[in-house]
Amino acid sequence: MPDLVFDDVSISYHTSGRNSRGEVAAVKHVSLELPSGGTLGVAGESGSGKSTLAMSVLRLLPRNATLTGSVRIGDTDVSELSFGRLRAVRWAEASIVFQGAMHSLNPVHTVGRQILEALELHITDRWRTEKARKERVKELMEVVDLPPEKADAYPHELSGGQKQRIMIAMALACEPDIIVADEPTTALDVIVQKQILDMISSLVRDRGISLMMISHDLSVLATACSRIAVMKDGELVETGEAHQICLDPRQPYTRQLASAFPVIGDPASRMNPISRRERPPRPPVEQRHAMTDEVLLEAHGLNVTYHSGRRSVHAVRDVDFTVHSGEILALVGQSGSGKSTLARTVLGLQAADAGSTIQFRGKDLPHKGRQLRAFRGQVQMVLQDPSAALNPKLSVYESVAEGLRVQHFDGNEEDRVAASLQEAELIPPAEYIGAIPQELSGGQRQRVVIAGALAIHPEVLVADEPVASLDASVRGEILALLLSLRERLGLSALVITHDLGLAWNIADTVAVMYQGRIVEHGPTEEVLLNPQHEYTRTLLAAAPSIRDKAVA
Amino acid sequence: MTTTASAPVAHPGSARAMAWRRRRAAAGQFWSDFRRYPAGMTGLVVLAVIIILALLAPVLAPSRMLDVTQLLDSPRYAPPSLAHPFGTDDQGRELWVRMLWGSRVSLVVGFAATAMSMIIGTIIGIAAGHFTGWVGGLLMRIVDFFLVLPSLILAIVLSSVLSRGVMTIVIAIGLTSWAGTARVVRSQTLSVESRDYVERARVLGAGHWHIIVKHLLPAVMPLVLANTTLTVGSAIIAESTLSFLGLGDPSKQSWGTILKNSMDLSAATSGYWWYVLIPGLAILLVVLAFTLVGRVVETIVNPTLRNR
Numbered sequence: 001m002p003d004l005v006f007d008d009v010s011i012s013y014h015t016s017g018r019n020s021r022g023e024v025a026a027v028k029h030v031s032l033e034l035p036s037g038g039t040l041g042v043a044g045e046s047g048s049g050k051s052t053l054a055m056s057v058l059r060l061l062p063r064n065a066t067l068t069g070s071v072r073i074g075d076t077d078v079s080e081l082s083f084g085r086l087r088a089v090r091w092a093e094a095s096i097v098f099q100g101a102m103h104s105l106n107p108v109h110t111v112g113r114q115i116l117e118a119l120e121l122h123i124t125d126r127w128r129t130e131k132a133r134k135e136r137v138k139e140l141m142e143v144v145d146l147p148p149e150k151a152d153a154y155p156h157e158l159s160g161g162q163k164q165r166i167m168i169a170m171a172l173a174c175e176p177d178i179i180v181a182d183e184p185t186t187a188l189d190v191i192v193q194k195q196i197l198d199m200i201s202s203l204v205r206d207r208g209i210s211l212m213m214i215s216h217d218l219s220v221l222a223t224a225c226s227r228i229a230v231m232k233d234g235e236l237v238e239t240g241e242a243h244q245i246c247l248d249p250r251q252p253y254t255r256q257l258a259s260a261f262p263v264i265g266d267p268a269s270r271m272n273p274i275s276r277r278e279r280p281p282r283p284p285v286e287q288r289h290a291m292t293d294e295v296l297l298e299a300h301g302l303n304v305t306y307h308s309g310r311r312s313v314h315a316v317r318d319v320d321f322t323v324h325s326g327e328i329l330a331l332v333g334q335s336g337s338g339k340s341t342l343a344r345t346v347l348g349l350q351a352a353d354a355g356s357t358i359q360f361r362g363k364d365l366p367h368k369g370r371q372l373r374a375f376r377g378q379v380q381m382v383l384q385d386p387s388a389a390l391n392p393k394l395s396v397y398e399s400v401a402e403g404l405r406v407q408h409f410d411g412n413e414e415d416r417v418a419a420s421l422q423e424a425e426l427i428p429p430a431e432y433i434g435a436i437p438q439e440l441s442g443g444q445r446q447r448v449v450i451a452g453a454l455a456i457h458p459e460v461l462v463a464d465e466p467v468a469s470l471d472a473s474v475r476g477e478i479l480a481l482l483l484s485l486r487e488r489l490g491l492s493a494l495v496i497t498h499d500l501g502l503a504w505n506i507a508d509t510v511a512v513m514y515q516g517r518i519v520e521h522g523p524t525e526e527v528l529l530n531p532q533h534e535y536t537r538t539l540l541a542a543a544p545s546i547r548d549k550a551v552a
Numbered sequence: 553m554t555t556t557a558s559a560p561v562a563h564p565g566s567a568r569a570m571a572w573r574r575r576r577a578a579a580g581q582f583w584s585d586f587r588r589y590p591a592g593m594t595g596l597v598v599l600a601v602i603i604i605l606a607l608l609a610p611v612l613a614p615s616r617m618l619d620v621t622q623l624l625d626s627p628r629y630a631p632p633s634l635a636h637p638f639g640t641d642d643q644g645r646e647l648w649v650r651m652l653w654g655s656r657v658s659l660v661v662g663f664a665a666t667a668m669s670m671i672i673g674t675i676i677g678i679a680a681g682h683f684t685g686w687v688g689g690l691l692m693r694i695v696d697f698f699l700v701l702p703s704l705i706l707a708i709v710l711s712s713v714l715s716r717g718v719m720t721i722v723i724a725i726g727l728t729s730w731a732g733t734a735r736v737v738r739s740q741t742l743s744v745e746s747r748d749y750v751e752r753a754r755v756l757g758a759g760h761w762h763i764i765v766k767h768l769l770p771a772v773m774p775l776v777l778a779n780t781t782l783t784v785g786s787a788i789i790a791e792s793t794l795s796f797l798g799l800g801d802p803s804k805q806s807w808g809t810i811l812k813n814s815m816d817l818s819a820a821t822s823g824y825w826w827y828v829l830i831p832g833l834a835i836l837l838v839v840l841a842f843t844l845v846g847r848v849v850e851t852i853v854n855p856t857l858r859n860r
Contacts (some may be wrong), residue, residue, distance in 0.1 A: 392771055
């Protein structure tokens with residue numbers, strides 16, 4: 001079995017067009033080695049060049065990229081292969097599990113057909129006949145723990161985790177020696193993530209495949225890889241054994257990356273998300289807002305059913321909860337648990353079933369017209385993906401002022417917008433007002449969304465996975481912002497997440513949601529440190545932790 | 553809601569004053585952006601020149617120059633020369649005079665019919681995409697009805713019911729060509745409707761009007777503009793078809809009529825190339841100028857195209 005060697009690899013992109021930045025170096029002088037049968041993790045934030053490095057293994061870089069140095073699989077230099085040879089190497093010797101299984105599968109073919117495609121392009125003795133290939137597909141489905149009949153399903157009929165398994169089955173199809181997995185679990189919730197990681201680990205162990213895994217999450221890499229390389233701005237910052245990188249990082253950057261994901265139960269990270277930014281001074285203790293007994297938002301016997309055709313799906317069942325003034329409540333659950341539906345219902349975007357009560361300050365949630373608009377002035381939402389939540393054509397000013405305009409705000413709009421941007425820590429506001437979303441980073445975009453919500457001075461903020469699509473370091477910044485908003489303005493928040501670490505970081509109380517029901521609800525320390533319900537324990541056990549390695 | 557008479561004077565920071573200031577600034581910004589694109593400016597200048605010439609037609613070429621009874625001495629089928637810049641036609645009329653007068657009708661019909669079809673198409677398309685349920689369904693059935701209707705027959709029926717004239721042709725073209733636009737606009741509306749920022753606007757308290765005007769309309773505008781540039785050309789040609797069928801005003805010149813006359817005389821095969829080429833090039837020039845302007849407007853309206 002061949003080794004994968006990166007020898008002094010530099011990759012730069014040549015950009016053109018009006019906003020050309022000339023030559024952009026994405027990877028700078030990286031030398032790495034993946035011995036056969038080994039596992040190597042590459043960590044880094046977006047823009048660190050880790051995906052570019054992964055693509056170079058199979059020469060999948062776009063045409064405007066130039067590579068110097070050499071990428072070798074065994075003795076063959078990938079950049080010198082003829083196209084025919086390269087095709088043989090692709091998939092048969094090394095394969096890639098692409099990022100975002102949701103979008104990498106062809107929606108008009110069954111998944112079995114797509115696995116078959118790789119086999120047909122790389123016919124070997126083992127699957128020379130049509131029948132043998134079909135057999136092989138079945139075999140692969142078993143390897144990735146899926147029932148063989150799922151091969152006849154179309155991508156939209158599968159869940160995220162199942163699609164990811166299909167992607168892995170595709171990568172394994174031609175029995176490659178090397179697998180490159182680019183963020184294989186990023187869009188998945190903790191429980192599915194754990195299943196996928198366990199599966200990958202056992203495949204590596206049993207079949208002696210070499211694995212190069214790329215992720216922004218050190219704890220994920222720690223679970224699956226024995227060695228980890230940390231990249232920043234295209235350069236290699238640190239390489240070492242996984243447990244050394246996680247527990248005893250030598251470089252300050254690695255330390256930052258390692259601390260971005262909190263350890264549940266660690267008092268240092270409780271109510272203290274790691275943020276790289278200088279924080280604004282906290283108000284004096286006596287002026288800080290904290291959780292009070294005043295009930296703002298409450299729901300009793302809340303049920304939500306979706307009807308589509310004759311089928312109906314009971315998404316939320318008999319849920320009771322309250323959000324007090326100044327409280328940060330984290331609603332935790334895996335995808336499909338009904339937590340997003342609950343959020344939409346609380347905001348009046350989704351109708352609740354008859355018999356449910358949702359009250360804000362003791363008054364029923366209005367359904368239309370003026371009252372609903374007034375209610376919207378009190379309860380605001382922050383969506384998961386800030387890039388989608390901002391109209392790409394509107395400037396930051398327009399986006400923030402939008403709420404003021406629909407609420408018929410009479411005061412000085414410019415001042416209010418500037419103040420909101422300031423509150424969302426976009427300082428100085430003048431610098432951001434004219435920008436359009438695509439000119440901002442992910443974290444800045446999320447701040448704009450938050451500023452837009454803050455502009456109309458709401459009392460409750462409903463945040464649906466506010467950091468799930470953001471980088472590790474930005475994650476801490478946004479969480480710190482939510483926490484500081486509570487302290488400075490007394491803003492209550494209902495934060496929806498699949499990430500228990502997030503709850504540990506900022507929440508006063510936690511509600512765990514499972515199959516539409518809230519199975520456990522209480523103060524964060526109680527729920528997370530002394531879980532009563534079976535499901536909470538499963539969730540906690542599934543959360544990857546960099547400490548695991550030390551115990552193992 | 554609670555703004556009473558006590559504060560009638562909008563102070564400088566009020567929403568209305570802000571809105572006006574913003575609009576004025578936006579218009580100024582738009583113009584200064586537009587000026588930076590040579591292609592757009594070229595198109596605009598060409599359009600302006602054609603429009604000015606059309607307006608000045610009675611001054612430059614008094615209508616008696618088209619009177620056949622006064623042109624008995626004028627040579628027929630004279631090729632372009634210094635004396636006859638665009639040549640003459642089968643009745644000795646100067647082609648440039650006919651072109652000049654024809655541009656008035658052609659442009660009016662082209663612009664008016666396009667505007668009509670775009671406005672109807674955009675309104676129906678956005679409404680069908682935004683209001684789901686039976687309203688949207690009903691609107692789409694209406695669109696389907698207009699799509700399958702043979703447009704020429706509808707136009708003929710309309711022209712024979714209504715009085716003859718330019719206005720009738722405009723209505724006939726406008727009413728028969730909007731359905732395609734509506735379909736395209738609806739599909740774009742549906743895709744924008746599912747974006748998070750529309751949901752965010754809804755959470756902020758926005759009603760239908762705000763969402764349509766602020767988010768849906770700007771998103772479909774580039775599409776509509778691109779569509780417009782093409783429709784102007786086909787409207788000018790549709791006008792000539794209807795004129796040919798005798799549904800237009802026969803006493804009026806139009807580029808379509810000129811093309812039609814040239815076709816009747818098989819001008820192209822008889823060597824009277826100018827008779828075909830000049831009206832053809834004129835239509836091409838107008839459509840091209842429109843496309844150039846439309847492209848630049850699209851680039852400015854949609855900032856995400858800036859980097860391309």
